[in-house]
Structure formats: structure tokens, C-alpha cells
Amino acid sequence: MRKLIPILEKIPEVELPVKEIPFKEKLKWTGIVLVLYFIMGCIDIYTAGAQIPAIFEFWQTITASKMGTLITLGIGPIVTAGIIMQLLVGARIIQMDLSIPENRALFQGCQKLLSIIMCFVEAVLFVGAGAFGALTPLLAFLIVIQIALGSIILIYLDEIVSKYGIGSGIGLFIAAGVSQTIFVGALGPEGYLWKFFSSLIQGMPNIEYIAPIIGTIIVFLMVVYAECLRVEIPLAHGRIKGAVGKYPIKFVYVSNIPVILSAALFANIQLWGLALYKLGIPILGHYEGGRAVDGIAYYLSTPYGLSSVISDPLHAIIYMIAMIICCIIFGIFWVETTGLDPKTMAKRIGSLNMAIKGFRKSEKAIEQRLKRYIPPLTVMSSAFVGFLASIADFIGALGGGTGVLLTVSIVYRMYEQLLRDKVSELHPAIAKLLNNKLK
């Protein structure tokens, strides 16, 4: 893997900030990237008037994409590269100790190179799968270049947010895409709310028009509740006798990454399946009108809304189980590769001068204690978010159940970071404490 270093050094990157960025600057950068993302979603690519069949809904939510625009692929290539790297390192196919900063940089460099490669691979798959109908070779080439470039721009926008803004670009784009879908879908010129009102005025209220809006609200309330659940580990202060605190760990400990990776994996299966089917190799399933009708691809396609659950309950059950299993696997890998494991956590608590109540103050003791909490928490919380995501899909919401689930947790996490950044600017000492607590 080190052989790649010369190549990795040639990829342009967003420079790391030289000093701490003031809070207002961070907000500004995040806002600029947000507006740019929305504008990119309005710019149509040149297709010489080719018809765009509506068969790629499965791709849109999770990759924050908009068909037919510069962000047709969305963050799909970034997330796909993420899946591949997580699997390679998590399953120890590539041996890599990520606690060494040098290795971390190498890991991230490889992920970026892979993302750029995936931009082209997925662009070809899209055109090959018939996302733009039948095309001449020249036009196909032009479209591949345009949508690949669009996603490469997103890679850099993501980097800007990670280095100069709040949270991650990936999260921002997903949340922005879903929020926009909710607002335009409900209140836009052809929004469901107006349709419902006009059917109400005509004296025949049409439930179908209001169901997606109610579904969105139900999923929202459900996810907020889950977001509030936590486990509190009692702590005692190392030096000040009698000072007792609690170290809260969120029940959704692994947060939304496992769901993003699992949903993106399923979307990729649909994409590959469709492309392979067009090539005459239907190993993942057969397609009719762009929808999988049998095979693995069918059972892993998202059943949106209650009506599709009722029409084929077996499909819904298999989908849910697959989602839960995938989330657990990605959750375990994620905890290992990002320093959420007991050892790293213990170091963090140890540096706070806190100890677990009733235990000697030592990092080893804290680690022992955390070991009893974190592995069960990882598995349960991954399974729980997977379960919640599939239930949310079954209820049916604007922007998709999984989309709303992700958006709620992304937005809440951004708020937490906002709060921390703001506090750290006012009182650096308090911030250090808070920082460790909220992580």
C-alpha cells in the first residue's frame, strides 16, 4: 500500500488550516458549501435532450443526489470508497494500525484516490444501466465525464467542510438533500399539502396526499426519542474527593455511519444488478422497468410505504434482517477504525482526571469497566438503528424513512458541535471538559 504514496501526493487537496478557525468562519464556510451544493442540484448536465427515466430513486436519498444534474452521482462514489476501505481494514484484509497518525493519513489518502476512481466507475455504470436511456457513444462519453466531474467537485466540497466547517460534508449533503425533498415535496408548487387541501375543498379528502407528511412527522418523533436514550457510567473525580459525575454514552453510540454504509451498499447492489442485467448477466436479479423483480436485488430493494410491505411481507422481513446484520457488521468495524473502542475511550476519560466510581484511578480500570459497556452497546445500537431505519422506510416518509432518520441524527450532531465550538471560543477551559464529555 505504501507504493501508492507517490500517486497520493499528486492528488490536490484542501490545505489544512494553519490556525484555529473562528466560530463565525466555520459557519460561513458551511453555509457557502451548502448553497453551492443546492446550486449544483439545479444545474442540468448536457444530454442533448435525452429522456431521463425515473428509475433511480433508490440512489437519491442515501447519496444526496439529484438525477439529471451535476450531482447525479451525489456522494455515492465517496461512500462506496468508504465501504470498501472499511471492509478491507475492518476485516483485516489489509493490516493497518490506525492509531498511528501516519497510517491514518495513508488510509485517508487511499480512500480519496478510491473515491475519485469510483466517480468514473459509477458514472459508467449509470450510463450503462440506462439512467439516461439509449445514447450514442459520444454522448455517453460526455455524460460520464460531466457526472464524474460533478462528484469530484463534491469530494472537495466535503473536504472543505471537514477542515473548515462544521461536521462532515457527507452528513451535510445528506441532511440538506432530505430536508429539501421534505420542504419541496410538502410545500412546493406541486406539494402534497396543497394537493390535500384542494382535495379537501372538493369535499373528497384524499388520504394518499397527506400520508407522506404524517409519515415524516411520525418518523421524526420516533428518531428524536431514540437519539435521547443514553447509558450513564458513574464517575468520581481523581483529585477532588467526593466530586461525582456521570459519563453519558449515547445509546445510538455508533451513530449514523453504519446506516449510511449499509444503505449505500444496498443502493450499489441495485446499480450493479441493473448494469449487469443490461449486459445480459442477471446474477443479481431480473429487472422490469428499472425495478428488480427477483433475485438478491429484489429482496435488498427498499420497500417504501405500508402498501408495499403488505403486498410482500417476506420481502420486508428479509430486507429488515439484512439491514440489521449489515449495520452490526459496519458498526463493529466503525468502532474499531475510529477510536471509539474501550481502550481509546479510557485514555480520553483518564486525561480528564476522572475515574469510574468505586474503582482505583487508572486507565486500565476504566478500560476494564468500559469493556463491559461498549461491545454490547455497539452491537445493540447498530442493530437498533438498522431496525429503526427499516421501520422508518416501511412507514414511508418524504425523503425516505432512512433519509429522515439520518437527517435527524446529522442535524443534532451538528448542533452539538456548534455548541462546543461556541463554548470553546468563550471559555477554553470549560470547553475541554465538555469536548470530552460529548464525544
Next chain:
Amino acid sequence: MNIDFNQKIEQLKEFIEECRRVWLVLKKPTKDEYLAVAKVTALGISLLGIVGYIIHVPATYIKGILKPPATPRV
């Protein structure tokens, strides 16, 4: 092989017991906490949604005028 298998089952049982324990100490939110989080996230989503709306709706309208026969966009 058999012993190994039994060991695995034991480990799994232990793990499930741990899970049950963690599940029992799970702290549910109070009404105030719940409302606070709901308010913050709803505000955030509205903010993102409104910015998206302001950019998307006029742009779609203008595109509609510029090339009427184009495919309908979502």
C-alpha cells in the same frame, strides 16, 4: 470441535447477558429533554429545507420557461 462450539455458545450467552444488563440501565429522556432535542432538530431541518426551497423552486421555474418540452424534474 465440539468443545470449541460449546465455548462459543457460552460466550454468546454471556454477551447476551451483558446486553440485557446494559439495556436495563438505559436512561430514557425526560419530557423536557425530548422537547429540547425535537425543537433543535426541527429548526435545523427547517433551516436546511428553506434554503434548499429558496434555491430550488425559482430555478425549476426558470428552467421550465427556458425549455418547456424537457423531462419533468422532481
